[in-house]
Amino acid sequence: MTDTLVLLDHAADGTLRTPVRELVTLARSLGGSVQGVWALGAPDGTGAPDGPSDATLAELGALGLSRVHRVRADADLHLSAALAEVLAALLDSTGAGLLLATSTFENKEVAARLAVATGAGVVTDADALAVEDGRLVAGKTVFAGTWTTRCAVTAPLAVVTVKANSVVVQTADDGGTPDVVDHDVAVSAAARRVTLVERTERPASGRPDLGSAHVVVAGGRGTEGDFSLVEELADVLGGAVGATRVATDEGWIGHDAQIGQTGVTISPRLYIGAGISGAVHHRGGMQASGTIVAINSDPDAPIFEIADFGIVGDLTTVLPQASAELRRLKG
Amino acid sequence: MCVKHVPDIQSDRALGADGRVVRDGGDGTLNELDENALEAALVLAEEAGGEVVALTVGPDDAVDAVRKGLAMGADDAVHVVDDAIAGSDAIGTARVLAAAVRHLSQERPVDLVVTGMAGLDGLTSLLPTALAALLDVPALPLAAEVTVADGTVRVRRELDQATEVLEATLPAVVSVTDQTNEPRYPNFKGIMAARKKPVTTLTLADLGLAATDVGAAGARTQVVEAAPRPTREDRVLINDTGDAGIRLAAYLVDNQLA
Incomplete structure (x- = not known):
């Protein structure tokens, strides 16, 4: 006790x-x-x-x-x-x-x-x-x-x-x-002895916090900069949006969305990675997730080694189809 | 300037029966986050003057880490090595580093200790703050940007929920992230020069520490069980033939994930 x-x-x-x-x-x-x-x-x-x-x-x-x-x-x-x-x-x-x-x-x-x-x-x-x-x-x-x-x-x-x-x-x-x-x-x-000169809290995004969300949909290089389909699926699932370091470095999405050993470490019930190859740094930040879904056009992407459900395919067709079907199933 | 020696992140890592990281694979390298720390220290020294000492705690082959520091441009290298250190937790390691910094301060003032954001092996990230607390100086961890002017250090840092700007008077401990800079590659001249620079080796006795202060004896936590995570079973891999999105939706609903 x-x-x-x-x-x-x-x-x-x-x-x-x-x-x-x-x-x-x-x-x-x-x-x-x-x-x-x-x-x-x-x-x-x-x-x-x-x-x-x-x-x-x-x-x-x-x-x-x-x-x-x-x-x-x-x-x-x-x-x-x-x-x-x-x-x-x-x-x-x-x-x-x-x-x-x-x-x-x-x-x-x-x-x-x-x-x-x-x-x-x-x-x-x-x-x-x-x-x-x-x-x-x-x-x-x-x-x-x-x-x-x-x-x-x-x-x-x-x-x-x-x-x-x-x-x-x-x-x-x-x-x-x-x-x-x-x-x-x-x-x-x-x-x-340390002065807090400035502290700016991020405004609420309307989505759950990445670090504590039950569902995270993440995008990587394969999105080629367009996160709208990732965001759409995240919203259908009530989840947070995450990204790889490449995506944040490219400025496609804010640095606070970076999942990985030097970014946010997550362990949601469901992780969906779209256009993410699964570099070791990214895996280190999400490998403890409950269920891992990966969508990538490259069948040799290392993320498939840890995916419970892997789809070799084009995320620009798979993501919107999944979003639409989920909306239909949920009525 | 602290460098901790860890096994390379890309290689397979394992925990031994005693719950310690197995480090004898011969593949230890400079923790890549510590390269960011070295780069930050070198830039600050170039701008404001001063020397950079690469300091590491670890077994014999940890000397490679400070040698890389020398090749990148550090002026001196110090390696604390002692059999009793093995099995230290983050606080024990911080104790050794704090004693080493105090030891170095006897010869020359240490204005700033720069560390990486976390050792990638344990990723506890306790070390920078614990080190500052032990040295009784301010801690400014996770700096995405760091500047030093007029005896004051200022950092900007990105946290999960907020951005902060912190400021403190030197001496201080700063940890930097991989956003802070792009570490330089050692050039041929640096590598050759590093070979000629001596590495100072210190033991616990040199630092006035007892074996019971560190290692497993001084740790307040103990790994009682360690096992590789079981591989995921019932894995499904499909090629999209036009209906993969629909099958994904069905999978999520069937597994009560949507």
């Missing part, structure tokens, strides 16, 4: 990031209490002014969260050093043995700082978590999704970042409304 603190990542407008719901579900399965941390906006007024909203609180309560620690600091909590100090203090005061956070770049920075400051054992990009013989054991895939490992935390305190789509969200039998505890925190001068 492990009491858990969950970092409640949210957008500047207070919208809860989708994978946080998975974290709460996962934390509940460990048998201990589940509390959350909600970082309020920066002193200069940027970021969420208040929150979580009543609706978000009710949703978190239904998932089994019992308490929300709402923190306002005298520094911007987007700074990893400032947030790490806040979390270290809360881990200490609540006695929680585990901090769970979504696997974002920022949260991994916070995890690294907590490891140094508290001696915590850190596992990043976990896709499973259980208590075995009193120890936390996390599952994760490594080497571009080609190996699965299980990693035990041997320190008394654990910090685990979890990949999106690792857990099916389930409400608790005994959910309620979490109580909210406010904290005003002063962070150290050392945590303020």
Whole structure:
């Protein structure tokens, strides 16, 4: 049994990031209490002014969260050093043995700082978590999704970042409304040595976030720059749009759409790659996906080696036909 | 300037029975993301003056990584090698690097440590921030752009949900991405010059670290099981004869994916 603190990542407008719901579900399965941390906006007024909203609180309560620690600091909590100090203090005061956070770049920075400051054992990009013989054991895939490992935390305190789509969200039998505890925190001068000169959140695209979407349709060189058919299928499936490095480097789509070891790592339930050969860098960012569909005109494209359903064909005919048929089947 | 030695991403990689990366295949190369770090350090030194020291932690053949750094134009190379380091987690590796940077600072001030965004082998990406925390200096990770002027380092970085500009006073730790630059190829002159430059070898004792601080003894996580992922079964590969889109739609619906 492990009491858990969950970092409640949210957008500047207070919208809860989708994978946080998975974290709460996962934390509940460990048998201990589940509390959350909600970082309020920066002193200069940027970021969420208040929150979580009543609706978000009710949703978190239904998932089994019992308490929300709402923190306002005298520094911007987007700074990893400032947030790490806040979390270290809360881990200490609540006695929680585990901090769970979504696997974002920022949260991994916070995890690294907590490891140094508290001696915590850190596992990043976990896709499973259980208590075995009193120890936390996390599952994760490594080497571009080609190996699965299980990693035990041997320190008394654990910090685990979890990949999106690792857990099916389930409400608790005994959910309620979490109580909210406010904290005003002063962070150290050392945590303020980095100045956040500017932070611009990407506007919502109307599609799910690439990193946490259940369905991703991605395009590569074979699209020859036209992503409209990729976008059409993504919209029919309610999915996100991704791309290879070639496509983003060519400027066909924004860099934030790049899937790969140096871009976004994804593990959706369904990945569809169109005109993507499957270079090792791209595979490293998507190989852990549930079902992999590949459409490529080259029968020797390496992506077919890992595809559950491969189509050797022209994406400009296959994609619109699939979109139209899916619309028809869904009525 | 940190270079970590990892097996080449293109080659097959494996975990041994002890959960460590098998590195004895003789195919270790400079982590290609670290080439971006070297390039960034070389450009900053060219613009602002200063020296570049290529620093790596790893087994004997990790020396190839700093040699490549020398060939690209680094002034000096330092290789920390010690049997006790094997099995270190990211924090243990950061401890060794931090001690090495402190050691180097005794001879000359170290203004900026530049690392790659993540070791491709474990891809934990904890290292740059952990290193900065251990050195008690600011961290500016994942720089897509990095500039240094008047003792201040400024980076622009692209995160999953946002773009940020960070600024801090030197000394600091910066990590760079593959967007930052296009690493130069070592030219013949550089390769020949690199052969003549010495590589300084340091042990844990030289750095004042105990064997229990690092390696498996100092790690707070332990790999208890590792296996190659099973290959996907029931795979289907079809040639489009005019109805592949319809068959794809049916496959998605049958498997409750649409």
